[in-house]
Each structure stands twice: as structure tokens, then as C-alpha cells.
Amino acid sequence: MVRIAVQTKGRLNEQSMELLSDSGIKIGDDKRKFLMKATDFPVDVLFLRDDDIPQTVSMGAADLGIVGLNEVVERGFDVEILQHLGFGACRISLAIPKSEEYDGLNWFQGKRIATSYPGILRRFFDEHGIKSEIHTITGSVEISPAAGLADGIFDIVSSGGTLVSNGLKEVEVVLESDAVLISTKPIEEMEAGKQATIRQLMFRFDSVRKGRGKKYLMMNLPEESVDAAIDILPSMKSPTVIPLAQKGWCSLQTVVEDKEQWTVIEELKAIGAEDILVMTLDKVVI
Numbered sequence: 342m343v344r345i346a347v348q349t350k351g352r353l354n355e356q357s358m359e360l361l362s363d364s365g366i367k368i369g370d371d372k373r374k375f376l377m378k379a380t381d382f383p384v385d386v387l388f389l390r391d392d393d394i395p396q397t398v399s400m401g402a403a404d405l406g407i408v409g410l411n412e413v414v415e416r417g418f419d420v421e422i423l424q425h426l427g428f429g430a431c432r433i434s435l436a437i438p439k440s441e442e443y444d445g446l447n448w449f450q451g452k453r454i455a456t457s458y459p460g461i462l463r464r465f466f467d468e469h470g471i472k473s474e475i476h477t478i479t480g481s482v483e484i485s486p487a488a489g490l491a492d493g494i495f496d497i498v499s500s501g502g503t504l505v506s507n508g509l510k511e512v513e514v515v516l517e518s519d520a521v522l523i524s525t526k527p528i529e530e531m532e533a534g535k536q537a538t539i540r541q542l543m544f545r546f547d548s549v550r551k552g553r554g555k556k557y558l559m560m561n562l563p564e565e566s567v568d569a570a571i572d573i574l575p576s577m578k579s580p581t582v583i584p585l586a587q588k589g590w591c592s593l594q595t596v597v598e599d600k601e602q603w604t605v606i607e608e609l610k611a612i613g614a615e616d617i618l619v620m621t622l623d624k625v626v627i
């Protein structure tokens with residue numbers, strides 16, 4: 342049995358559970374239980390606050406954990422990063438009042454900086470020879486400068502909206518983070534049974550991740566336009582071309598990124614594509 346620690350509630354919970362479920366690992370949704378067994382896979386899921394996941398995994402109380410890279414780096418426990426999972430993207434940045442003129446890291450010499458990530462900030466400042474007062478706070482870090490508690494902050498940023506609404510500007514990105522799969526020790530050092538389950542799990546996570554953000558396109562195309570279509574399509578290998586019963590026409594199938602689907606569709610229409618079907622892609626197994 343492999344135990345995987347997941348955030349109980351919060352920003353990573355929903356996508357962690359969705360990743361497990363899309364990977365065929367089904368667990369009930371009894372919110373009162375902190376430990377739940379999957380019905381059809383040798384895995385149980387332990388629900389914790391994200392702060393506690395790195396330590397729990399490093400101690401071996403869970404074999405695996407899904408947690409933000411920021412928490413892993415901040416806590417500094419000895420864990421292996423097995424995979425980046427492609428959700429929960431954010432960065433941890435230094436920000437200062439927008440009225441301040443910023444002339445580089447020296448701005449921070451002797452200043453008071455509020456943060457919930459003192460470990461990462463201390464290391465960063467030490468590396469750059471900056472001496473400043475780091476104030477650790479757990480609540481709303483972004484209000485500290487306006488409240489006169491700090492000169493600047495070091496905090497999680499995703500869109501930057503929170504900074505702007507608090508009159509701050511981002512001046513240095515220190516860490517880019519996303520959700521990662523961590524383990525107690527390198528996968529080769531695990532006992533054989535666990536190792537096999539974990540490899541299977543990682544393969545499924547990878548396939549689910551590769552399918553995200555992609556669409557499957559099918560269309561009818563005059564045969565003489567196939568070469569032009571191949572130039573337009575950024576498919577995985579090359580598109581599948583199947584002859585149609587109607588002479589001179591074929592069916593063309595391929596995978597495209599969500600974000601480029603409209604451009605691709607318009608270009609295909611321009612070379613004569615008809616009956617274009619856009620389908621959701623569940624998984625990509627390579």
C-alpha cells in the first residue's frame with residue numbers, strides 16, 4: 342500500500358483530487374475522514390494542511406505527497422521531487438510600495454520585510470549579501486507596508502492583482518513554483534511493491550497532464566490540401582489521413598493545443614477543410 346498526502350482544503354486540494362481521479366484512483370468524499378483508501382488501486386490518501394506535507398513525507402509517514410514547491414523549499418525537509426504536476430503555478434516575489442524608486446537589490450539593505458517564507462528569503466538575501474530585518478507573519482502579508490509594519494513584502498504572487506490593490510509593485514521574482522509530487526526517498530530505494538505502484542502512478546499522472554490543454558481535431562479535407570494542412574498542423578507525430586468514400590476527399594485527424602485551436606481551425610478552413618470536429622482529449626499515453 343502506498344500512502345499519498347494531499348492538502349485537506351485550499352488551493353491545491355481540488356486539482357490534486359482531480360488528478361487522482363483522472364488517473365483512475367477513486368476515493369469517497371467523506372469530508373470527516375483524514376485517511377481514505379482508494380477502491381481500486383493500492384493507495385490510501387492522507388489529508389493534511391499543506392505546511393505539514395513535506396515533513397510527513399520526509400519522515401515516511403506518507404510515501405508521497407502533492408504540495409507546492411514553495412512549501413518544499415521553505416521547510417527544507419529531505420524529500421525527493423519526483424514530478425512537476427503542472428497546476429498551482431505561482432511565484433514568490435519581493436514587492437515594495439509602488440511610489441518607491443527601485444534601483445536593484447540594494448534597496449532592501451536595512452529594510453524590514455514581512456513574509457510567510459522566511460527560510461527562502463533568508464537564503465536569497467544571504468546569497469546576495471543583503472542585510473535586512475525579516476518579519477515572519479502568517480496572515481495577510483500584503484497589508485504590512487500600508488499598516489506601517491514593514492517596508493516591503495516577500496509573498497506569493499499569481500496574477501499580481503493583490504499587489505496592485507495594496508499599492509505594491511513586484512520587483513524581484515525569487516522562486517517559480519507549482520505543485521510537485523514528492524517522495525520519502527529516491528524511487529529506486531523503495532521496496533519493490535511500492536516502487537511498482539509509484540511508477541504506475543507517475544505514468545498515469547504524466548498521461549493525464551499531457552492530455553490537459555489539448556484538443557482532438559477531425560475534419561474532411563480535399564486530398565490536394567493535405568500537404569498544406571500538414572504545414573499548418575503541429576501534431577504529435579504527423580496527422581492521421583484516412584481516405585473518404587467520396588473521391589478526392591480525406592478525413593484528417595490530429596491533436597492541437599487549446600490555445601492555438603482557433604488559429605488552426607481558421608487556417609484549415611481557408612485551405613478547404615469542412616465538417617471540423619473539436620473534441621476534448623482525456624489522456625495522452627505515449
Ligand code: ATP
Pocket residue numbers: 348349350351352353389390391392408409410411412429430431497498499500518519520
Ligand atoms: P493550508 O490550510 O493547507 O495550510 P494554505 O492557506 O497554507 O493552506 P493555500 O492558500 O491553499 O495554502 O495555497 C496552497 C498552495 O497553492 C500554495 O502554497 C502555493 O503553492 C499554491 N498557490 C498557487 N497560486 C497561489 C496564490 N495565488 N496564492 C497562494 N497560493 C497559491
Ligand code: MG
Pocket residue numbers: 390391392
Ligand atoms: Mg499552509
